Amino acid sequence: MGRSADAVVQPIRSFDEGCRRRLGIVIECRSCGKRVTYRAQDFVGFIAPSAEIETLRWRCAWCRTPAESARYVMIEKMDRQDLAQWKPPPWMKRRRGPVA
Numbered sequence: 001m002g003r004s005a006d007a008v009v010q011p012i013r014s015f016d017e018g019c020r021r022r023l024g025i026v027i028e029c030r031s032c033g034k035r036v037t038y039r040a041q042d043f044v045g046f047i048a049p050s051a052e053i054e055t056l057r058w059r060c061a062w063c064r065t066p067a068e069s070a071r072y073v074m075i076e077k078m079d080r081q082d083l084a085q086w087k088p089p090p091w092m093k094r095r096r097g098p099v100a
C-alpha cells in the first residue's frame with residue numbers, strides 16, 4: 001500500500017474495535033474541504049463502544065457544517081502534528097458506565 005496515511009482499513013464494526021486497534025478517525029468536510037484526523041481514543045467516554053462512527057453526526061471543526069464522511073484510518077505512521085486533539089464541546093457529557 002503506497003499511501004500509508006490513507007491506507008484503507010478493513011470494516012470496523014464498532015467504535016470499541018477502532019479504539020483497540022488504535023485507529024484514527026478522519027472527518028472530511030465537503031463544504032470547505034478541510035480534513036481532520038483525530039485519535040479514536042480521544043472519543044472514549046463520549047461515543048458508545050458499540051457505535052458505528054459512520055452513522056454518527058460529525059461536524060467540521062472549521063465551518064461547523066455537518067460533515068458527511070467519517071471513517072477510520074491507520075495513524076501509526078502519521079506524524080503527531082498531523083493529528084488533531086479532539087476536545088469535547090462544553091455541552092457534551094461524558095458517558096457513564098464502563099469505559100473502553
Ligand SMILES: [Zn+2]
Nearest residue numbers: 029032060063
Ligand atoms: Zn468545513
